[in-house]
Amino acid sequence: MCALQSQNLLTKQLATLFPQDFIWGTATAAYQVEGAIHEDGRGPSIWDTFSATPGKTFQGDTGEIADDHYHRVADDVALMSRLGLDAYRFSISWSRIYPQGQGEMNEQGLAFYERLVDTLLEHNIKPFVTLYHWDLPQALEDKGGWTNRETAYAFADYAETVARRLGDRVAGWITLNEPWCAAYLGYGNGVHAPGVKDRQSAIQAAHHLLLAHGLAVPRVRAASKPGTQVGITLNFQPLYPADDRAETLRDLAIADEFSNRWFADPLFLGRYPEHYFEHMALHAPTVQEHDMEIISTPIDLLGVNCYSRSVIRGLPEVPLADATAHVVPVPSACYTEMAWEVYPNAIRDLLLRLHNDYHPQQLYVTENGAAFKDEWDGGDAVHDPRRVAFYQGYIAASAEALQAGVPLKGYFAWSLMDNFEWAEGYSKRFGMIYVDYQSQRRILKDSALWYAELLAAFHSQA
Numbered sequence: 001m002c003a004l005q006s007q008n009l010l011t012k013q014l015a016t017l018f019p020q021d022f023i024w025g026t027a028t029a030a031y032q033v034e035g036a037i038h039e040d041g042r043g044p045s046i047w048d049t050f051s052a053t054p055g056k057t058f059q060g061d062t063g064e065i066a067d068d069h070y071h072r073v074a075d076d077v078a079l080m081s082r083l084g085l086d087a088y089r090f091s092i093s094w095s096r097i098y099p100q101g102q103g104e105m106n107e108q109g110l111a112f113y114e115r116l117v118d119t120l121l122e123h124n125i126k127p128f129v130t131l132y133h134w135d136l137p138q139a140l141e142d143k144g145g146w147t148n149r150e151t152a153y154a155f156a157d158y159a160e161t162v163a164r165r166l167g168d169r170v171a172g173w174i175t176l177n178e179p180w181c182a183a184y185l186g187y188g189n190g191v192h193a194p195g196v197k198d199r200q201s202a203i204q205a206a207h208h209l210l211l212a213h214g215l216a217v218p219r220v221r222a223a224s225k226p227g228t229q230v231g232i233t234l235n236f237q238p239l240y241p242a243d244d245r246a247e248t249l250r251d252l253a254i255a256d257e258f259s260n261r262w263f264a265d266p267l268f269l270g271r272y273p274e275h276y277f278e279h280m281a282l283h284a285p286t287v288q289e290h291d292m293e294i295i296s297t298p299i300d301l302l303g304v305n306c307y308s309r310s311v312i313r314g315l316p317e318v319p320l321a322d323a324t325a326h327v328v329p330v331p332s333a334c335y336t337e338m339a340w341e342v343y344p345n346a347i348r349d350l351l352l353r354l355h356n357d358y359h360p361q362q363l364y365v366t367e368n369g370a371a372f373k374d375e376w377d378g379g380d381a382v383h384d385p386r387r388v389a390f391y392q393g394y395i396a397a398s399a400e401a402l403q404a405g406v407p408l409k410g411y412f413a414w415s416l417m418d419n420f421e422w423a424e425g426y427s428k429r430f431g432m433i434y435v436d437y438q439s440q441r442r443i444l445k446d447s448a449l450w451y452a453e454l455l456a457a458f459h460s461q462a
């Protein structure tokens with residue numbers, strides 16, 4: 001049990017560090033919370049297939065029921081309102097809209113998200129919508145999935161369909177969530193759906209994900225009300241050197257290409273990192289004329305998912321392709337249940353780096369949070385002091401970046417409530433709200449109460 005970092009800032013003080021137009025929210029994703037995977041015309045996704053495959057997820061957990069959010073929208077939005085959220089980031093299940101990924105559209109699927117958006121607006125909560133959070137329609141995977149360039153075009157068609165229906169009410173669109181994970185975990189090391197283990201396929205899948213984003217941006221923007229923000233969410237892993245040896249600095253730079261620049265460079269600079277594929281001992285992807293121009297189309301917001309950091313030590317005898325071989329533990333650090341170091345300065349350093357290297361118009365922290373062992377005694381409380389300390393530290397560090405000039409416009413805690421944590425199933429709890437999966441009862445953890453106190457203090461300043 002690591003010692004809780006003492007928080008110098010009182011909650012009221014913390015609230016004063018953010019401008020009045022700052023947006024406070026929480027985030028979820030369709031497959032992680034909705035359940036109802038066979039309902040109202042929804043088609044199968046790669047995560048239905050993957051999680052139903054023996055050995056792929058913790059104890060064979062699947063998203064079949066999850067938080068049953070599909071049937072509990074009114075109650076869950078009421079809880080968001082209880083927390084005082086300004087915004088809610090959720091994702092749309094592509095296979096609810098196009099059960100086969102393309103072709104015949106499923107009106108019942110679109111109607112569900114229209115109800116969710118309207119319920120949010122009734123509570124003065126801004127909808128921020130992720131169009132792709134990893135749950136590719138299985139029918140498209142059957143045709144090669146993200147290794148097939150046609151999937152990028154199918155995504156842009158799907159995105160425009162959704163924007164035409166909801167673009168008059170959505171505050172912000174995020175085309176893709178963490179394409180790095182969709183590409184590398186899905187096609188490179190296979191720990192996520194569709195479970196392909198071929199690093200070269202991951203390179204081509206990444207390119208088609210980026211292309212899908214670039215094709216979708218102008219079509220989503222054109223179908224939305226003027227001023228609607230359109231962007232993408234990337235995951236980043238801030239890297240720090242264990243020492244100042246030349247091989248450490250060399251390996252850190254290469255690990256940075258793999259962990260952080262692989263997607264950011266094409267999006268903001270219009271090119272991949274110069275020697276990246278050579279360093280990975282892989283071929284460059286097949287790139288068609290105008291692809292990089294499409295990929296780097298200007299965007300209004302960069303969503304930043306940041307949880308931790310890694311400390312890298314150069315190991316001359318280990319090829320960098322296995323980037324994790326270079327990560328070293330930090331003896332005195334506090335780690336979450338995901339074995340992620342709690343290091344609040346990582347989010348400050350990352351936001352400053354992104355601002356200085358890529359100059360995005362606006363940044364949002366679209367995910368930040370922690371999994372800790374939460375115990376529920378059947379009562380009305382769940383005490384999670386380490387998660388409260390986590391949020392206090394990372395939000396204070398985000399404020400430092402803001403005050404240093406980073407155009408940070410909002411913060412979404414991951415997650416609103418405990419949910420299906422992909423290959424970890426339900427073994428990892430990230431929520432501010434505890435979910436008893438047997439009864440589907442929701443219990444506000446102390447971190448939810450603290451967040452509500454922070455937001456109340458913030459909103460009382462108006």
Ligand code: GCO
Nearest residue numbers: 029177178235305367414421
């Ligand atoms: C991600 C995903 C979320 C995860 C969260 C905790 O960032 O990996 O967007 O779906 O559940 O990050 O791992």
